[in-house]
Amino acid sequence: MSSLHALRAGLTDSSLRLAILVGLTSVPFTVALSWEPVADDVVVIGGSLSGAPVLLAGLLVGYLYTDRPTETRRAGIWAGMAGSIGTMIVFLANTLTSLPSASSRIGLAGVIATPIVVAIGVGFTVVITSISALFGQWITTRLLRESGERKPETAQRWRYVLFIYAVIAPVTLIYALLIAPQHGISFGFSIVSMFVLVPLSIVTLAGLFIQITTPPKGPNTLATVSVYVGVPIGVCALLYIVTGFRGFEDPGPIGLIGFMIALWLTTALYLASSDRTPITA
Secondary structure, three states, X not given: OHHHHHHHHHHHOHHHHHHHHHHHHHHHHXXXXXXXXXXXXXXXXOOOOOOHHHHHHHHHHHHHOOOOOOOHHHHHHHHHHHHHHHHHHHHHHHHHHHHHHOOHHHHHHHHHHHHHHHHHHHHHHHHHHHHHHHHHHHXXXXXXXXXXXXXXHHHHHHHHHHHHHHHHHXXXXXXXXXXXXXOOHHHHHHHHHHHHHHHHHHHXXXXXXXXXXXXXXXXXXXXXXXXXXXXXXXXXXXXHHHHHHOOOOOOHHHHHHHHHHHHHHHHHHHHHHOOOOOOOO
């Protein structure tokens, strides 16, 4: 009864209506991006799910609830619950489409397993949305914050990260994409280097954002963030969409490489043109 009471209270809470609406808006995008044809001789329990719509929904909720009295985490949870309708539609549609061609034993197993898989998918959706909402709130807070304590050792540490990426990224990309052979130790080294460069690029992107939004900030912080942080993300998204429409089976790696190249360019540009006074620990 307590769960039903909490559900009823949330649905009637006017402060959560915007979060629920954002979550519901993500449903058709989740279904469209996750829908795949199912082979006649294959039983699919659940299926693959595109997390981009609920991730963006969570970021939007974090932005919208930054200055609201309602707790952002709570709003993110409710947005995730609303967005999980798309998860349920995708999982149930894939399973129901493939069950008629299955044997009675496999079909029974599918019927039993489906509620468990759907519950896991819903939980995953809620977690992703709530975490992204908190992240969106953090980003918004840093962009809107006008003043604060500046810690020289922290700023210097992030500049070290940016410098390391600016040096390592071009060497790794040129070696992995243009020089390394297709087999042997050199090929294995290039693969390992790329696996190191990918998480380093994520850390570097975060470092750029933190550096730009650390007080004292410039007069055009939002424009600066859009250039140095937004351009790499935009390049990644553009390459992913273009290669996907051109028929590439896996456009992800191309988008990732474009992201790392663009991030190297913006990182090098930031280090070269930064007008901040050099900071010493």
